[in-house]
Amino acid sequence: MSDFILSRKGSAGFVRRGLRLAAVTGAGACVLLVGLLVLLMPGIALEASLKGLSVWWEVLFPALFPFFVLSEVLLGFGIVHLAAALLDPLMRPLFRIPGAGGFVLALSFGAGYPIGARLTSRLMEQNLLSRGEGERLVAMTTTSDPIFLIGAVSLGFFGRLDIVPVLAAAHYGGAMLLGLLLRWRKDEPEPEERARPAPETPAFGDENRLPESKLGLGRVKQAILAMHEARMADGRPFGIVLNQAIKSSLALMIVVGGLVVCFSATLQLLLHSGLLLPLKHVIVLVLQTVGLEPGLAGAFVQGAFEVTLGNAASAAGAGPDGVPAALIDRVAVASFVLAWAGLSVHAQVAGLMGRTGWRYGPFARARLLHAAISVALVYLLWPWLYAG
Numbered sequence: 001m002s003d004f005i006l007s008r009k010g011s012a013g014f015v016r017r018g019l020r021l022a023a024v025t026g027a028g029a030c031v032l033l034v035g036l037l038v039l040l041m042p043g044i045a046l047e048a049s050l051k052g053l054s055v056w057w058e059v060l061f062p063a064l065f066p067f068f069v070l071s072e073v074l075l076g077f078g079i080v081h082l083a084a085a086l087l088d089p090l091m092r093p094l095f096r097i098p099g100a101g102g103f104v105l106a107l108s109f110g111a112g113y114p115i116g117a118r119l120t121s122r123l124m125e126q127n128l129l130s131r132g133e134g135e136r137l138v139a140m141t142t143t144s145d146p147i148f149l150i151g152a153v154s155l156g157f158f159g160r161l162d163i164v165p166v167l168a169a170a171h172y173g174g175a176m177l178l179g180l181l182l183r184w185r186k187d188e189p190e191p192e193e194r195a196r197p198a199p200e201t202p203a204f205g206d207e208n209r210l211p212e213s214k215l216g217l218g219r220v221k222q223a224i225l226a227m228h229e230a231r232m233a234d235g236r237p238f239g240i241v242l243n244q245a246i247k248s249s250l251a252l253m254i255v256v257g258g259l260v261v262c263f264s265a266t267l268q269l270l271l272h273s274g275l276l277l278p279l280k281h282v283i284v285l286v287l288q289t290v291g292l293e294p295g296l297a298g299a300f301v302q303g304a305f306e307v308t309l310g311n312a313a314s315a316a317g318a319g320p321d322g323v324p325a326a327l328i329d330r331v332a333v334a335s336f337v338l339a340w341a342g343l344s345v346h347a348q349v350a351g352l353m354g355r356t357g358w359r360y361g362p363f364a365r366a367r368l369l370h371a372a373i374s375v376a377l378v379y380l381l382w383p384w385l386y387a388g
Contacts, residue, residue: 049261052261060257068252075119076234077241081100101137110146120141157314165387174370271301284297310334335375
């Protein structure tokens with residue numbers, strides 16, 4: 001029996017190694033293909049790169065950089081420990097995540113991707129989250145920011161504000177439902193178990209486990225004490241905290257900009273080369289099967305790579321006669337693209353989470369699940385929330 005179990009484990013390990021090798025080989029082949037396309041179409045690559053650089057400088061940098069700096073300063077001053085103590089009774093029963101995850105949830109909903117990945121990686125590096133908790137947290141906090149959803153998508157691409165309630169409820173409500181569903185996911189053991197310190201405050205209903213010295217303190221006092229202890233343990237003066245926050249945030253923004261430029265050029269090269277036509281034809285067949293306008297297929301193709309281009313294409317989706325697709329269908333596609341977030345954002349998340357043992361497979365499945373939930377919520381909530 002033991003020999004049988006060992007043989008099965010060995011076979012599973014062989015399959016995993018084979019899949020890993022296939023993934024690396026496929027990634028290398030894609031890089032070579034893109035390099036060849038750059039040599040064949042340098043003008044298109046340059047134009048797309050400049051467009052991606054413009055998006056990074058004019059949109060992403062002013063939107064993300066202040067939040068990156070703010071999050072680093074808040075971490076340095078122990079605010080995350082304050083949030084952990086206050087939000088633990090809410091986060092653990094709902095999402096099976098420590099209270100520190102509430103800090104990530106609030107900032108990520110306000111700042112948008114990839115701030116959730118940045119904060120989650122920092123908490124995992126500080127052993128405040130396990131790998132399973134970090135994977136579930138970054139899955140539910142990879143969301144758009146309200147400024148992009150309202151200003152760029154609703155007003156900029158669709159030219160109307162009456163879709164904001166539906167789009168926002170579907171996007172953020174879908175993220176919360178995703179977190180509730182992932183609560184029941186069984187976390188696999190980490191390759192190397194890391195000792196994680198116990199939370200400063202007990203889970204809901206465990207107040208009797210508090211040390212005697214804290215029995216007389218309320219939860220708010222405990223939270224303030226936890227923040228003070230974390231601040232004393234850090235020990236850096238404000239000037240150094242701010243200086244280091246700016247330096248690390250600038251480095252992160254450069255990485256984000258490089259990925260945006262890279263994926264912008266890659267998408268345009270693949271579109272102009274015709275290599276994405278088979279994918280588009282498959283999506284057209286799927287849309288025809290479910291009764292949606294085939295002209296929306298381009299939004300799915302572009303949205304698979306880049307969220308901004310995908311939303312622009314979804315707003316402009318029309319049939320062969322030039323008549324725009326039904327508004328509810330275009331909003332549903334935009335909601336799908338926002339939730340999927342594009343491979344450009346996926347690469348940003350992977351870069352930020354790379355040192356934590358995070359796995360891409362569960363994240364990609366969670367993005368697809370969030371996208372499906374968001375589309376369903378658009379159709380479900382449209383009769384009640386559409387202001388038009």
